Amino acid sequence: MRKITLDRLDEFFAAVAGKLKLYIPVDTAGGAQFQQWRAGAKMSDALNTTRSAKDFFFPQTENLMEFKTEGKKIEIIDVRRENEDFAIFGVRACDVRSFDVLDRAFLSEPADTYYQNRREHGVIFSLACSKPAETCFCGTFGIDPANPKGDIVCYKTDDAIYMEAKTEKGANLMDSVSDIVAEDEGGDGESAVNAQKEIISERMKKLPLASLSTDKFGGDKTAKFFDDPAWKSLSESCLGCGTCTFVCPTCQCYDIKDFNAGNGIKRFRCWDSCMYSEFTKMSAGQPRLTQLERFRQRFMHKLVYYPANNDGMFSCVGCGRCLSKCPIQMNIVKVMKNLGEGGENNG
Amino acid sequence: MADMKEPLIPAIGEVVDIRMDTPDIKTFRVVTPDGKKAFDHRPGQCAMLSVPGVGEGMFSITSSPTNTEYMEFSIKKCGCVTEWLHSMEVGQQITIRGPYGNPFPVDDEFAGKNMLFIAGGVGLAPLRSVINYCRHYRDRYGRIDIVYGSRSKDDLLDYQEIINEWAVDEDVHVHLTIDREQEGWDGHVGFVPNYVKELGFDTENRIAVLCGPPIMIKFTLAGLCELGFEKTQMYTTLELRMKCGIGKCGRCNVGSKYVCKDGPVFRFDQLDELPDEY
Ligand SMILES: Cc1cc2nc3c(=O)[nH]c(=O)nc-3n(C[C@H](O)[C@H](O)[C@H](O)COP(=O)(O)OP(=O)(O)OC[C@H]3O[C@@H](n4cnc5c(N)ncnc54)[C@H](O)[C@@H]3O)c2cc1C
Numbered sequence: 001m002r003k004i005t006l007d008r009l010d011e012f013f014a015a016v017a018g019k020l021k022l023y024i025p026v027d028t029a030g031g032a033q034f035q036q037w038r039a040g041a042k043m044s045d046a047l048n049t050t051r052s053a054k055d056f057f058f059p060q061t062e063n064l065m066e067f068k069t070e071g072k073k074i075e076i077i078d079v080r081r082e083n084e085d086f087a088i089f090g091v092r093a094c095d096v097r098s099f100d101v102l103d104r105a106f107l108s109e110p111a112d113t114y115y116q117n118r119r120e121h122g123v124i125f126s127l128a129c130s131k132p133a134e135t136c137f138c139g140t141f142g143i144d145p146a147n148p149k150g151d152i153v154c155y156k157t158d159d160a161i162y163m164e165a166k167t168e169k170g171a172n173l174m175d176s177v178s179d180i181v182a183e184d185e186g187g188d189g190e191s192a193v194n195a196q197k198e199i200i201s202e203r204m205k206k207l208p209l210a211s212l213s214t215d216k217f218g219g220d221k222t223a224k225f226f227d228d229p230a231w232k233s234l235s236e237s238c239l240g241c242g243t244c245t246f247v248c249p250t251c252q253c254y255d256i257k258d259f260n261a262g263n264g265i266k267r268f269r270c271w272d273s274c275m276y277s278e279f280t281k282m283s284a285g286q287p288r289l290t291q292l293e294r295f296r297q298r299f300m301h302k303l304v305y306y307p308a309n310n311d312g313m314f315s316c317v318g319c320g321r322c323l324s325k326c327p328i329q330m331n332i333v334k335v336m337k338n339l340g341e342g343g344e345n346n347g
Numbered sequence: 348m349a350d351m352k353e354p355l356i357p358a359i360g361e362v363v364d365i366r367m368d369t370p371d372i373k374t375f376r377v378v379t380p381d382g383k384k385a386f387d388h389r390p391g392q393c394a395m396l397s398v399p400g401v402g403e404g405m406f407s408i409t410s411s412p413t414n415t416e417y418m419e420f421s422i423k424k425c426g427c428v429t430e431w432l433h434s435m436e437v438g439q440q441i442t443i444r445g446p447y448g449n450p451f452p453v454d455d456e457f458a459g460k461n462m463l464f465i466a467g468g469v470g471l472a473p474l475r476s477v478i479n480y481c482r483h484y485r486d487r488y489g490r491i492d493i494v495y496g497s498r499s500k501d502d503l504l505d506y507q508e509i510i511n512e513w514a515v516d517e518d519v520h521v522h523l524t525i526d527r528e529q530e531g532w533d534g535h536v537g538f539v540p541n542y543v544k545e546l547g548f549d550t551e552n553r554i555a556v557l558c559g560p561p562i563m564i565k566f567t568l569a570g571l572c573e574l575g576f577e578k579t580q581m582y583t584t585l586e587l588r589m590k591c592g593i594g595k596c597g598r599c600n601v602g603s604k605y606v607c608k609d610g611p612v613f614r615f616d617q618l619d620e621l622p623d624e625y
């Protein structure tokens with residue numbers, strides 16, 4: 001356990017940023033966002049960032065490769081440079097779990113090397129949530145915000161941040177800045193952290209979504225939910241805007257497109273959304289004709305198909321982003337509550 | 348060999364032969380720039396071809412794995428990439444990555460069986476690979492029947508090979524049909540599903556493999572069921588939109604399966620377990 005008092009936090013950030021690129025959440029006009037730390041940057045007090053931390057490993061757009069053509073000849077250019085180490089400070093328990101969810105997709109054979117390189121180079125400082133929000137339901141998926149995973153786990157109290165390295169990567173980084181944050185030997189660390197955990201656990205029990213359960217879902221439930229009458233009313237007003245998929249830390253669909261810049265051809269990858277009608281459109285037909293099918297796909301994937309392939313793990317971490325961002329107030333909580341209830345009510 | 352350690356980065360392929368098969372289907376022969384086969388494959392597997400700057404597309408490898416010199420693709424013109432491919436000349440380089448998908452179980456469930464291949468239109472492309480594999484290892488299979496139909500005589504893919512090679516093989520029985528009467532055609536006229544029923548195959552020790560437009564599959568499947576075929580002895584390939592080919596981009600997800608990785612070859616009883624979204 002190490003301790004840094006809040007009045008020395010800048011010193012700590014400066015020391016870490018001296019070793020590798022450091023990103024912290026800061027307040028912006030568009031809510032809290034991760035930004036590279038610079039002297040004077042102030043860490044946001046917001047519970048979570050508007051966009052999830054998946055951007056670090058799976059950016060919204062990235063250049064996969066370039067091509068040079070000459071006559072009938074083609075040259076393929078791998079434009080990647082060696083990835084640099086970087087650290088993200090303040091990742092919440094839900095978003096840390098989302099990396100597990102993405103890992104299972106991107107690191108399974110054959111591994112996505114673009115994602116893999118970034119994962120190998122990223123160090124995660126997770127931060128326990130002292131004030132979970134009303135839209136939070138990470139507990140539904142067995143995530144404990146009082147005990148987040150991560151390379152270095154942090155607890156913030158009124159006057160200090162306590163940190164504990166949990167992985168070799170985390171320990172190495174902490175050792176390299178030990179002149180700034182020393183081991184808190186015989187200090188108040190343990191009792192302060194335990195008190196924090198206590199507070200968080202009490203708050204979690206009182207959250208409005210605390211009783212939401214995954215019991216009726218799981219990998220073997222395709223037949224049970226696929227033709228549920230509730231899909232109709234749930235999907236009826238969906239605009240197909242894709243906002244829910246873009247803010248979601250576990251959504252992983254992508255498109256690959258070529259772009260001819262005139263002086264060279266780039267092949268890039270960008271996020272895509274199963275909520276879009278173009279997603280599955282083919283010359284021979286369209287397997288998902290209406291928004292109902294597309295809407296159903298997003299939630300069936302999170303609650304049934306993904307768990308079927310991943311030992312029962314769900315592809316939602318209860319971060320609540322889709323609850324606050326959907327323009328029509330539709331979200332996975334309403335879906336979970338209404339499916340399997342035999343009705344078309346979407347309360 | 349395409350580098351599977353870098354699954355999205357393709358290899359270079361060179362088009363060394365182009366054959367005009369039908370008014371809208373051309374068959375392309377592809378090798379590496381030093382003249383070799385780009386990678387090994389199994390019957391029914393696919394490859395992602397691309398024209399840099401235009402895009403990628405998934406295509407069945409129509410040549411047999413027993414051909415160790417090159418790969419062939421029969422490609423129907425229907426959009427940006429396929430139009431560009433159709434406008435190519437011999438010597439043009441493209442990119443290629445693969446192989447993708449699960450092959451037909453030619454050495455397991457198919458071994459020792461009488462084979463019934465049923466194809467419509469460009470659906471012959473994936474079957475040609477299996478048919479030529481079975482012809483190559485002829486003694487491993489029983490009687491071979493091939494029912495193949497198209498809109499017209501001019502739309503029959505691989506016509507020369509069918510007539511000059513398949514039809515003359517011992518115990519390979521080719522049954523061609525076209526949708527409507529046409530001058531110079533004295534073969535069968537009618538749709539594939541009806542023709543299959545007319546021919547009336549027995550189900551004994553037989554495997555049926557179907558490939559073609561969804562509507563043909565639907566009616567042929569119904570016809571074969573009437574003839575007494577079980578879903579466990581019938582196979583097909585699915586076609587969904589694809590981008591990555593490696594089960595990650597989410598595009599070809601149906602139920603808990605990714606068609607690019609878990610398919611495109613499926614047995615009909617396996618399809619029954621998937622939601623009806625293909
Ligand atoms: C497993 C598999 C095997 C295939 N094998 C063959 C084959 O052997 N021969 C052959 O001619 N075609 C085959 N196809 C279809 C082929 O991939 C598409 O026709 C091709 O990618 C269309 O590309 P395009 O750029 O010319 O069309 P686009 O300009 O992109 O689009 C034209 C139309 O085709 C649709 N489309 C785009 N991508 C695909 C896609 N991947 N699959 C289906 N429709 C698409 C578009 O939505 C649009 O309606 C196969 C597809 C799959 C999934």
Ligand code: SF4
Pocket residue numbers: 237238239240241242243244245275325326327328329330331
């Ligand atoms: S559920 Fe909401 S955010 Fe998602 S696509 Fe529909 S309208 Fe947009």
Ligand code: SF4
Pocket residue numbers: 244247248249250251315316317318319320321322323332
């Ligand atoms: S579905 Fe909603 S609550 Fe669940 S992880 Fe995605 S954005 Fe968060």
Ligand code: FES
Pocket residue numbers: 588589590591592593594595596597598599600605606607608
């Ligand atoms: S093509 Fe990307 S998941 Fe199948």
